[in-house]
Amino acid sequence: SGNWVWWAFLLTGMLTVFVYSKLWRRSGVLTDLEFYEIRYGGKSAAFLRGFRAIYLGVFFNVMIMATVCLAAIKIGGVMLGLSEIETLAIASIVTVLYSLLGGLRGVLITDFFQFILAMVGTVWAANLLLDLPEIGGLESLLANQKVASLTSFLPDFSDTEALIPLLIIPLAVQWWSVWYPGAEPGGGGYIAQRMLAAKDEQNAMGATLLFNIAHYALRPWPWIIIALCSVIVFPTLDSIQAAFPHIDESIINDDLAYPAMLTFLPAGLLGLVIASLVAAFMSTISTHLNWGSSYVVNDFYQRFVKPDASEKELVLVGRVSTLLLMVFAAVFALALSNALQAFNILMQIGAGTGLIFILRWFWWRINAWTEISGMVISFIVAVILEVIAPELVPGNYKLVVGVAITTVGWLAVTFLTQPESESTLKAFAEKVNPTVGWKNYRPETVAVSGNLPLQILAMFLGVTAVYTALFATGSVIYGNAAMGIGLATVSLLSVVALASMWKRL
Template sequence: MGKLDIIIIILYFTLIAGVGIYGARRATNSEEYMVAGRNLNFFMYLGCLAAVILGGASTMGTAKLGYEFGLSGIWMVVAIGTGVVCLGIFLSKKISRFKVLTISEMLEKRYNKETRLVSAIVAAIYTLMLTVVQMIGIGSLLNVWLGWNLPLCIIIGGGIVFLYTTLGGMWSVTMTDIVQFIVMTVGVFFLMLPLSLSKAGGLGTLNTDLPPAFFNLANIGGDRIFQYFILFTLGLMVGQDIWQRLFTARTPKISKYGTVSAGIYACIYAIALAVIGMCAFILLPNIGDTQNVFAEMAMVTLPPGILGIVLASVASAVMSTASGTIIACSTLISNDVVKRFFKPDINDKQFMLISRLTTVGIGIFSIICAIWIQDILVALDVAYAVLSGALFFPVIFGLFTKKVNARAAFYSIILSAAVILAGLGIQGITATDPIIYGLAVSFVSIVLLSFIPSKKAKGEASVRVG
C-alpha cells in the first residue's frame, strides 16, 4: 500500500469516529440510545439494515467462495438476504405491534419472564460471539494493510467502534452505518467490480477461460446450500441485531419495505462479490490463502487512492456489523436481564447509565477475547446453530398463534438447544443434522406441551369443576 492509501484509511477511521461522537448528541433517553427514537426514514433505515447484515464475512467470504466455486458462491449471502426479505414480508408488521426493545421482551409479553431470560441468554451469547469475530476481522485488516502489530490493530479498530457505540448507542450506529453503506456501495459496485472485470478481460473472457462448473449455481453442493439456508435464513429472522433495526423504523411501512429492499440489496451484493472472486481466479490462479482473495484483487487491480477507498469499504462492512452486534448484546443484557430481574424500578436516567456501562463491558471483553483468541469461527457457527434451532419456532408461534403456552416455549428453547449442542459435539460443528434435530425437537415440544395440560392446570381445572 502507498502512503496515499494509508492516509485515506486513517482519515476514514477518523471520519467514522467523528460521526459517531456527533451522533451521541441525539441519545438523550433510553429509546434514543437503543432504537434511535423509532424515527428513521426509509433511506436511513435501508442503509442501517443493509450495513449490519453485510459484514466482513459476507464481503471477503463471498469473494473467496466465488474464487473456489464461481457463481455458486453467492448462496451464503443469498441465504442472508432471503431471511431478511422473509422477515420484512411475513414478520415486520406483527413485530411493529410490540413496543419493545428486544426479541426477548416480546417473548415475555407472549409467554412469561422465564422464557424471556433463557432467550436473552441465547441471543446475547450469539451477538457477543459475532462481536468478537468482527473485532478480530477489523484487527486483521489493519494488520495486513498497515503492517502494524495485530493486538494494536484490534485495539485501535475495535476501540473506535466501541467508543462511538458506547457514547451514542443506536444513533451513533445509525449515522456511521449510513456513511459505511455509501462507502460499501461505491467501493464494491462502482470501483472494485468494474475494474476487476476490466483487468480480467471482461465477461467474455470469464465465459471462455473459467471452468464450465463456475456457471453452475449448484456447484458448491446442495447440502451446503441447504445448510446456509438453515443457518442464516432462519437465524437472521430471529436475530436481535436485526430485530433491533426493525424497531428503529418510523412506520410499519418503512420497516416492511426497507427490510425487503435490504434483503434484495444483499442478493445483488452477493453476485458482485462472486464475480470479483471469479475474476481473481483468472488473474491470481495460485493464491495460497483464498480468504485473502478480495484484498489480493484490490492490490492487483486498483490504482493508488482508489485502493484506499475500496479497502475502506471492506472496513466499513466489518465495522457496521460490529457496532450493531455490540448494541444488540448490550440491550439484551441491560434490558432483559439487569433491568427486568435486578433493577426493575430504575428511572430512565439510571437505565441509560446501566446501558452505557454494559456497552463498555461488552466492548472491553470482546477486544480482550479478540486479542487472545485468533479463530472463533467454530464458536460462531455453534452460536448461529443454537440461535436458529432454539428460537425460530418459539418466535414464529408467538407471533402467529395464541394457542402455544409459556411452558411449551420455555422447554422448547431448553430442549432444542441441548439437542443441537449434543449433536454438534458428536457429529462435528459443520454438521447440518443437529440443527434439523433441534428444529424438530423445538417444533414437537411446542406442539405437545401446548396441548398436554400441566399438573397445575389439571388441579385448577378440578377445583373449577368441584
Template sequence: MSWIDWLVVAAFLVGISIVGVLFSKRASKNLSEYFVGGRSVPWYLAGTSMLATSFASDTPLHVTRALREGGLPRAWFYWEGIIGGVLVALVFSRLWRRARVLTDNELIEIRYTGKPAAVLRGGLAIFKCFFLEILTMAWITLGMTKIVTTILGLPPTFGLLGLDVPTNAVVVAGLILAALAFSVTSGFWGVVVTDTVEFVVAMTGAVVLAIIAMIKVGGPTGLREGLTRLSPMKEHALDFTPDFSATDTLGLLSFGIYLGVQWWARHESDGSGQRAQRFSACKSEGEAIAAGIWNLSVQWLIRSWPWYLTALASTVLYPTIVDHETVYPLMVHDLLPVGLKGLMVASFFAAFMGTMESHYNMTASYALNDVYKRFVAKQKDQKHYVRVSRLLTAFIATLAGVVALLLPSVMGAFRFKIELVAGIGLILVLRWLWWRVTAITELTALGTSVVTALMLNLVLVAPAGQEANYSALRTLIVVSTSAVLAVLVTLVTRPEPKEHLLAFYRRVRPPKALWGPIAAEAGDVGPTGLGWNTVAQAVLAFIFVCGGMLCLGKLLLGETVQGVVLLVISATSGVIGLRWLFKESKAASQASAEQEARAHEAGAS
C-alpha cells in the same frame, strides 16, 4: 499505503466521530432515544441501517471463501435467506412495530407471563449478550483484523520493551476501542445516521474492487475460461444451480436443507434482533413495512453481486492461496491504485464500524432492559440507565475482543452459530401465529437446540472439504429434535392465561387463523392487514427479488437474453406487488396509529 490513502481513511473516521458528538446529547435523554431513536426514525434510514448492520467487514471474507470452494452454486447458502426476508418485510415488520418494545426480548413478557416468562426473558438476554452476540462480534473483529494485517503487510509479532507482542492482539484492541468510542456516545440515532454513510462508502469500495477484478481477468469471457481451468468446480463454477452427480447424496441433501429448512431455522427467523430494533424505531407501521422492503430489495438486488464477482475473479487471480479469508484484502492491496486503496480501507472501516455499533447498541439493550432494569435495579432514573448501558457496552466489547483472538476462522464461527440456535427458529415464528405456544415451549426449543448442536459438533465432525454439507446435516438434526420436543411439550402443558393472550392479541393483531378461541373472544380488534392476500403478495415479492437478483447476475456474466427476460418478470411482479401491498396496508397502519395514540394517552394519564 501512501499518505493519500491514509488521508482518505482519516477523513472518514473524523467525519463519523463528528456525527457521534452531534447525537450524544439526544442519546442521553432516555432509553427510548438511546435504543430506538424515540420511535421517530424514517423508513429509509431504518432500512439502510439494517443493510449496514449485515454488511460487516467479515462478510466479503466468508463469501469469498464460500465461492472459491464451491463456485457460484455455493451462494445458495446465502440465497435461502430471500424467503425468510420476504416474510419479515411483509409480515413481521408490522407485528414488531405494533408490539412497541425496546428490545425483542421484551416481547417475551408481553406474549407470556409468570416465572417461565421471566426466566426465558432474563436467560435468553444473558445467552444473547454473553454468547451469541459476543461470538458474532468476535468473528466480525477477526475478519477486520485479517483485513488490516493483510493490507498493511503486518508481521505476526513485533518487539515492545523486549517482548514479542502478537500483532493481532494490538489490532483487535484498537478496533474494539474505535467502535466502542462512537457507540457509547451517539445512541441509536447516531448509529442509523452513520450506518447510512458507512453503507454508501462500503458499497462504493466493493463495486470499485469488483470492476477492477473483472477487468484483470478479462471480463465475463475471461472469468469463465479461467474458472474452467482453476476452480474446483471447473465448468460448473458459474452455474446458477448446483450440479449433483448420482453419488452426491449429501450435497443434494444439504441443498434441500438450505432451501427448505435453513431460512426459518435461525435465531432471528421472525426478524428479531437488529431488524426488530429498527422496525420498532420507525415512525409508523407503514414506514416499518417500507424499511423492510427497502432492506430486502437492496440486499439482494444490489449488495451481493460485487462480492460474488470479486470472489470468483480471485479464484483465477490467486488460485493457490489456502487461507481463502485473506484473499479479499490481498486483492485490495495488490489491485487498487493510490487513493482508491484508501477508499477501500475506509469502506472496510465503514462496514466494521456500522456493524459493531449496531451490535454494541443492541447488546447493551439486552443487558440493560432485560436483565439489569428488569431484575436488578427497577426504579432508577433514565440517565442512570443510560450510564449503566454504556458501562455494559464497554464490558461486552472487551469480552468480544478476547474471543476474537481465540477463533480459528470466520466461516467456522458463522456456521456454528447457525447450528447452535437453529432449533428455536420455528418457535419464534409460531409464537406470533399460534396461541398455544408458551414460554416453556421456547425454553424447550432453545435448550434442546444448544445441547444437540454441541453434541453433534463433537461426534459428527466433517472430513476435509465437506464442512458445508456436514453443517447442513447437523442443522437438520438440531431442527428436527428441537421441533418435535417443543411441540410435544406445548401440547402437554397448560396454555398461557386467557387474559394475557387477549391483551397480546389486541395489541399486536396477528393473523387470526391459529388464534381461534382467542380471536373469537377478542372480537373486532381492527384490520390486521394479514390474510390470504398477504400470501399472494409474498409470492410476488419473492419473484421480484429472486428474479431481479438472478437477472443482474445474468447480465453481469454476459448472458444478456436470459437477463432481460428475468428483468421483465421481476419488474412486473414488483410493480404489481408493491402497489397492492401499500394500498391494503393503509387501513391496518391507521388502526395501529390510533391504538398507539390511545396507549400513549393512557400512559400519560
C-alpha cells in the same frame, strides 16, 4: 451456488417484511425481548426474557462480533501490515467511541451512508481488479477453466452431494427452522429493534423491505467478482501464505483471498476501499453493540437488577456493557481461524427453534416453556453434534437432525404443559391483533387486522423480485443479456404487483 446457504434467508426476511413487521410495531415494546412478557405470563416469561437477554445479547452477540473482528484482523494484516492486537485495539476503540456517541439514531443514519460508501468502494475495486494482467478482463475471467465451474447460479442437479447441502436444505429446511441473528424467522434482534423504532407500521414494513433488497440484490456481485478473480491470482492457500509471510499461519484460509486481492489496487482507490471496509466494520459492530447493550440495560438490568435505576445510571450501565461486549468479542476473535466455524456453530445452536418464532404470533397454544425447551434442546443437540460426537452425523445432515429433534422436543413440551392464562392471551390478542389464530381471545369490538393469504403472496412476490434482480445482474455480467432482460422483466412485474397491493397488506 454455495451462496444459497445465506441467500435462502431472503425468504425469512420477506416473511418478516410482509407478515411480522406490522405486528412488531403494533406490540409497542422497546426491544423484542419485552415481547415475552406480553405474549407469556408469570415467572417463566420473566425468566425467558432475562435469560435470553444474556444468552442472545452477550453470548450469541459476542460470537457474531468475533467473526467480524476476525475479518478485520485479516484485512488489517494483509492490507496494512498490522498485528492482530494492533488491529483489534484500533478498531475496537474507534468503534466503541463511535457507538457510545451516536446511539441508535446515530447508528441508523451512519449505516445508510456507510452502506453507500462500501458499495462504491467494492464496485470500483471489482472493475479495476478485472484489468489486472493475470485476469485480462471480464471475458477472460469467465473463460478461465478454474472459474467457469464456479459461476453457476445453481449447483449441479446430478450431484446430490452438492445439491442437498447447497440448495435443498437451505430452501426446504433452513430458512424457516433456524434462528440466525439478522435473519430470525418472524423477525427479532436488531431487525426488530429497527422495526420498533420506525414511525409507524407502514414505515416499519418499508424499511425492512429496503434492507432485504440492499442486502440480497445489491450487495453480492462486486464481492463475487473479486472472489472469482482471487481463484486465478491465489489458486491455493500456499500462494496466499507465500504472498503474505508475516500473516499467522493459523488464520490462512479461503476468506483471506478477498483482502489479498485488494492489495493490487492503486494507492488512491486502496484508501477509498480501506475506508469502505472500515465503514462496513463500524456499521456492523456498532449495530451489534447497540443491540446487545439494549438487551443488557432494558431487559436484564432495569427489569431484574434495579427497576428504579435513574436514567443516568442506565446510561452508565449501557456504556459499560458496550465496552465489555467489545472486549469479549475481540478476545474471542483471537481464538477463531475462520468465520465459517462460528457460522456453523450458530446455525446448529439455532436449528429447530425458528418455527416457534413463526408460530407464536398465530398459535395460542405455544407457551413460555415451548421456547425454553426449544433453546435447551437445540443447544444440547448442537454440543453433541459439534463437540462431543462430531462424526455421529454426516456434516451435511447435522442441521436437519438438529431441526427434527428440537422440533419434536418443543412440540412435546408444548402439549405436556399448560397454556398461558386466558387473561394473558386476551391481552395479547387485543394489543397485537394477529391476523389469524386468536378468534376465541380477540375482543368482539376489535376487527381483524390484515389479510394473511395476501401477505404470504406479497412475501413470494418480494422473494421473486429480489432473486430475479440478483440473477438478472449476474446474467448480464456473464454476458447473457437475453436472460438478464427476461429476469429483470419478471422482477419489475413482481414489483408492480407488490405496489398495487401495498396499501391492502
